[in-house]
Amino acid sequence: MSELSTRGKRLEALRIAFPHTIPIMAGYLFLGFAHGILMAQDGFSFLWPMGMAVTIFGGSMEYYAAEELLHVFAPLSMLMMVFIIQSRHLFYGIAMLEKYKSMGNKRFYLIFGLTDETFSVNSSLELPLTADRGWVYFFVTLLDHCYWVTGCTVGGLFGTVLMNAIPGMDQYTTGLDFVMTALFAVILLEQLLKEKKHYTALIGAGASLGCLIVFGASTFMVPAMICILLLLTVFRGPLEKAGGLE
Amino acid sequence: MTVAEQLITVALCVVGTMATRFLPFLVFSSKRPTPRYVQYLGKALPAAIYAMLVVYCLKNVNILGGSHGLPELIALAAVVGLHLWKRNTILSIAVGTVVYMALVQFVFV
Numbered sequence: 001m002s003e004l005s006t007r008g009k010r011l012e013a014l015r016i017a018f019p020h021t022i023p024i025m026a027g028y029l030f031l032g033f034a035h036g037i038l039m040a041q042d043g044f045s046f047l048w049p050m051g052m053a054v055t056i057f058g059g060s061m062e063y064y065a066a067e068e069l070l071h072v073f074a075p076l077s078m079l080m081m082v083f084i085i086q087s088r089h090l091f092y093g094i095a096m097l098e099k100y101k102s103m104g105n106k107r108f109y110l111i112f113g114l115t116d117e118t119f120s121v122n123s124s125l126e127l128p129l130t131a132d133r134g135w136v137y138f139f140v141t142l143l144d145h146c147y148w149v150t151g152c153t154v155g156g157l158f159g160t161v162l163m164n165a166i167p168g169m170d171q172y173t174t175g176l177d178f179v180m181t182a183l184f185a186v187i188l189l190e191q192l193l194k195e196k197k198h199y200t201a202l203i204g205a206g207a208s209l210g211c212l213i214v215f216g217a218s219t220f221m222v223p224a225m226i227c228i229l230l231l232l233t234v235f236r237g238p239l240e241k242a243g244g245l246e
Numbered sequence: 247m248t249v250a251e252q253l254i255t256v257a258l259c260v261v262g263t264m265a266t267r268f269l270p271f272l273v274f275s276s277k278r279p280t281p282r283y284v285q286y287l288g289k290a291l292p293a294a295i296y297a298m299l300v301v302y303c304l305k306n307v308n309i310l311g312g313s314h315g316l317p318e319l320i321a322l323a324a325v326v327g328l329h330l331w332k333r334n335t336i337l338s339i340a341v342g343t344v345v346y347m348a349l350v351q352f353v354f355v
Contacts, residue, residue, distance in 0.1 A: 030336050068255065070247075082259050087266060111267050174350055192293065220305070
């Protein structure tokens with residue numbers, strides 16, 4: 001195949017990919033921007049949100065990490081939290097095994113960038129027969145990555161400029177951290193709307209609240225996730241029988 | 247945390263995240279069926295994890311003192327109500343956050 005027609009295929013793939021990513025652009029720019037401002041408010045240079053956006057590329061994780069960076073260094077519990085928060089990616093990977101395996105070297109970037117939103121687009125993509133599937137996947141992933149990095153970087157820069165320009169600016173941004181609470185609440189709500197039964201959400205909430213009361217705010221997360229895994233394993237039979245999981 | 251410790255923490259996030267993204271491609275095959283227990287966790291975990299993360303966000307709320315968690319309760323009700331009505335993620339998050347900021351800056355000072 002000539003160089004020109006390869007380039008033509010890529011351009012066509014980009015043209016197909018872009019419209020699918022527009023809703024994600026809005027979400028990533030907004031959430032990334034808010035994340036950048038929060039980190040600036042906590043005194044981090046824009047290089048932090050930018051670097052995290054480039055290398056982690058995962059919203060929930062980065063919001064959680066930004067909060068934890070202010071607390072005591074706890075590498076082991078952090079690593080456990082990363083695994084539990086990001087465990088859902090395992091299932092995106094399983095769903096994309098067939099589609100991504102034959103994608104040559106591109107597959108490393110595709111797997112790297114398998115976020116919730118990229119997964120939702122790439123797993124449900126219907127393409128014309130002429131389109132190069134691999135390049136469309138690639139551009140969806142790349143565009144999403146660019147939106148997220150842009151949002152986080154601009155938020156970090158804007159936040160830093162704002163904090164420096166207006167003394168006492170942080171009093172006007174008090175409560176902005178609620179953006180993380182609202183984000184998780186909406187994701188949970190969406191999950192609840194998809195499911196017919198809500199036992200697993202109740203297990204998550206109950207175990208976490210119980211551990212919060214017993215262990216206190218600074219150390220309850222590791223026991224909470226162990227409790228959740230134990231409860232889900234012990235009650236697997238009844239939960240599967242009850243059905244309604246999505 | 248020192249800067250070095252913060253960098254290590256971010257590096258752990260990268261390593262852990264990438265492990266969860268790459269592991270299925272290393273461990274599972276599209277020809278063999280995925281183990282039933284793994285499939286089950288895939289369905290059962292997400293709601294439990296997000297419920298845990300909401301509790302995590304609210305961990306410092308003091309129901310017995312201060313504003314008794316009222317700003318959080320009101321703002322969350324706004325998020326849930328608006329989301330059930332409009333089903334627009336960005337709108338729900340943005341309005342909920344503004345409501346919360348207004349409450350803690352002007353009402354529950």
